Amino acid sequence: MRIRRAGQNDVPAVLALLDGATEWLVARGWTDQWGTSPHSTSPRRVEQITAFAADGGLWVGTLDDQVVGALAVGAALDYVPPATEPELYVRLLVTDRASAGQNLGGTLLDHARELARAGGVRLLRVDCFAGGDQALVRYYERQGFTRDVEFAVPRVNAPDWPGQVLAQRL
Template structure:
């Protein structure tokens, strides 16, 4: 068991390094999901091989900058979670395939996860009846984690990445006067992901089902956490 690590959250930059990390972490999630019986959550085709996906993701990474220029403070924010590398026992072989950076003080950080977070927003794919159950809070009081990924390649070195991501986003929301953090998760595979979010303090608002062409419906759960 690896020791506790110091995690920190920062806004994703427009550098090739952050873009490459986010794309590769999406891809790395699929083999891991397969090992736990959850491949149906996102399918087996690597994200980077899906038509138009890389271009769409890179455009999303540009969105926070455009929103900042337009003073749209409650739109998309992309955050990267890092762990400071201080253990002497982690060698070069352990770091193969991982993304890291060195700051101006010479400290080394490993990129371990990311989150796309939106304010004043609910995803359009949610059924209206599901969103209706999220009220009576005003949407201005809410943050929504659109997607959150812990880099599966780092799980043997850094534990608690998902919990740290949630806590950091929660702190971000609290500092901005938000009251509720929402997300939705896949409810297949015996609701393993839903139970994980419940262990992080989320409560289920409502379940939902989304039709898919020539596939079983995608079943999910809308969840909320008091900030």
């Protein structure tokens, strides 16, 4: 997989990855993480991914010139408890479900580690959905992260969204 900095023209491909991941979750009856609506139809999500590209923190992984993964890094998002030291925060990690089993996520996380080290940062953090069977939490633990702090994001007309921050020392 080739990793490159993403531009505004990559935003639709990243949204398509998110839409595909949501379709995969919904097909399994797992709607608590991202709901059932496509990300590409959410003005808030389109604005967020566009901002990630604009601030230079969005990266895409490609195979045969097809975008198969995306990584956004930068400052922690507002809903996350702040770190007590300088960090690089993984704001987004998504891969193409059709390419599952190729370690695309692990490769993108390796890129985040390289970016952190190059920036002189010794802490990499990420958050994820902590509901359901906690498979996503366990994925990040297999990638070398340890559980840090739990949090909840309030939602309108729905239970709070359960989150887990995970950290890795570099």
